[in-house]
Amino acid sequence: MHHEQVDLVIIGGGLGGVAAALAACEQGLNVFMSEETDWIGGQVTSQGVPPDEHKWIESFGRTKRYQNYRESVRETYLQMLNVKAGDTPFNPGNGLVSQICHDPRVTLKVLNDQLLPYSITGQLNIHYHTKVEEVKSGPSTIEETVFKHTQSGDLTSVSAPFVIDASEEGSLLPIANMDYVVGAESKADTCEPHARAEADRNDIQAITNVLGMEYRSGEDHTIEKPYMYDFWKQFKPDFWPDQYLSLYAPHPVTKEKRQYTLFKEETGFPLWEYRRIYDASKYESNYTAGDVTLMNWPMNDYFLGNVYEVSEGEKQKHIEQSKQLSLSLLYWLQTEAPRPDGGQGYPGLMLRRDLFGTSDGLAKYPYIRESRRIKAEYTIVEQDVSPEYQPLKVGKSYEDSVGIGSYSIDLHPSMGGHNYLDIPALPFHIPLGALLPQDMENVVAGSKNIGTTHITNGCYRLHPVEWNIGEASGELIAFCLKHQVQPKEVRREPQLLKSFQNQLRSNGFELEWPAEFYEKQEVEYESKH
Known part of the structure; x- marks a missing residue:
């Protein structure tokens, strides 16, 4: 068995994993990242889902790195194809769901280009066709992670002081015997208005x-x-x-x-x-x-x-x-x-069988809307984002905010036999506590596996939010290594939290909705009334 020693293990090369790797590598960390397919990018590449974004995304409500990614997608088209003069901002596919509907292979190229400098130097090592096989844990830490190459069967053990689970399905959680939630919570669990009377582990989105x-x-x-x-x-x-x-x-x-x-x-x-x-x-x-x-x-x-x-x-x-x-x-x-x-x-x-490079013409991996979710230091509930419960134009404000996002609560039909649930949600914040498991000190959630509920997953699962979550987790690990602290200490100690949030802001994060957002809201309100 081959063994590696790195600063950070990232499980999953989806949008959250890639964003975590970019943030960590820019801070000088040595990173091992696994990916079950042979494409990084997750929902926007191997799963074939163009960016699904809020209406202010061109101006705010995203990190600087996410905006750089979007600009690189457009620039790729403008450089490689003969684009007619027309709409600004340029929408490659002119699709309705997004202002940047595009071929998944373009994002694949952009993300590979962004990570390539770190791969060239060996700072980042991406292992494709690779999944977690087992972990070796202490009382509240993961000491070593064993990965298996799904084609060759080869095993690689990796030791690192920190692990980010950015997998599509929260794959680490059962393997590490962590506490987690799957399916829908009951109303008694969360007091959410739209929660059902009984919890149902099978009530998972399509x-x-x-x-x-x-x-x-x-x-x-x-x-x-x-x-x-x-x-x-x-x-x-x-x-x-x-x-x-x-x-x-x-x-x-x-x-x-x-x-x-x-x-x-x-x-x-x-x-x-x-x-x-x-x-x-x-x-x-x-x-x-x-x-x-x-x-x-x-x-x-x-x-x-x-x-x-x-x-x-x-x-x-x-x-x-x-x-x-x-x-x-x-x-x-x-x-x-x-x-x-x-x-x-x-x-x-x-x-178009060529689109994903698969023999059957389908995407390399199914689109996973709803992951296993950590039992977090803080769980985001429907009341946090509901206009029925929040008096302002935005969702609940958190002292430990690490980003912002916006989307309605959009639940597709479920394995439990339930129809759509599509209800309003206010533009929201992302609390650091939702990224931190209650039962682990050196593990951080970096994708759709954060501390949401079945219901709030419906608005925290989309592209720019997953990216923000992953990027924040990468920044957090870099901060912890620099200051020799644990993630929960950063959240718990006011001075550490303030210093970490300053780091995020300096690296292009928006931790609260800007004045421009409120100005646009006022204009929209006046035009309607």
Whole structure:
């Protein structure tokens, strides 16, 4: 077994893990980072979900490093493609979900470029196809982490004074026998208005296996009929207003039957434009390419079973069935979807197998909306972000704030058989206490595994917030090593906390909503009244 000694172990190379690595490496730390796939970037790359962001993201409500990442994405397009003059800020795919909808391979390039200087010197060592196998722990610390390469079977043990779990599923927590929460808490646990009477470990949000499609009108790119097509064709959940393979779904807020369309029509929500990552009209090219979009829609959310807290066989079964759902939806669109002209099917939809570099054309990893969550020093509850409970224009203020973010509480249908929960949430703050496990001294949460509840996970799980969480965790470890303290001491000691927050501000963090935010809110209020 190979052994390494580093300053910091980061488990997971998603957005949180990458941001943690950038922050730690810039401070001079020697970092070991594992990643289960062969792509870093997590939800925006290997899972195929374009950045889902709040409406102020171009001006504020993000860290400086996150803004640098976004600018680099745009600059990559402007340097490599012949972009027509047009909208500012430039939106590569002209998608509805974000002002920066783009090809996942562009983020992969940008993040690799940002980390490359540290990889060249050996300061950062990224191990792909690698997952945690076991840990060796003291009473409240992890002394050594053993990783397994999933293809070769080789083992590597790594010793480090600190560990950040930035994995998609909170993978470290059960292996290290840490206290954690999975699924939904009860109302007695959290007193949240929208919590259910009973806790349910299976009440976990749907996963989604994303695929990419290009539309080439007049051509026929119909795929082979998926072997589970007949199952998904007849599938109709109790809370769904129509067959699952259809252009109808519940409205996330009202639950009423909502009509969708594939392309933009007079009525209905245009699915194609929702997560479009390439808008051919924005580019000059000698090659005739069609628009490209990513399928992450209501109709391919999978909630028949979870992919963690189960056996490996059960996990693979649900991943495969989720893939079959996405392929079946594509096949239905190609062959049976009703068209405005009265015909059926769009055979010009072409599965872009090259997009993720996979043989089946699907993303390398399912989109995981909801992770295992640490039992934290502080747990963020619905009351912290609800306009019903907070008198100001923002969520609860925390003395230990390490960042800000904004998104509604957006819960997709769950493994527990529950429909959407989409309710307002105020622009919020990220408390340091939510990153710190109660039962470990040298472990920090760096992704969607922080101390949220099932409900508040719905607004803390999106791209800029995950990045902020990961980046703050990397900054925290650098601060602790420099001052020879533990993470909980930083939160507990006012002078240490103030010094750490000053470090964050100097490195481009926003710990409170700026005056510009309140000014914009006033303008919006006056325009409405």
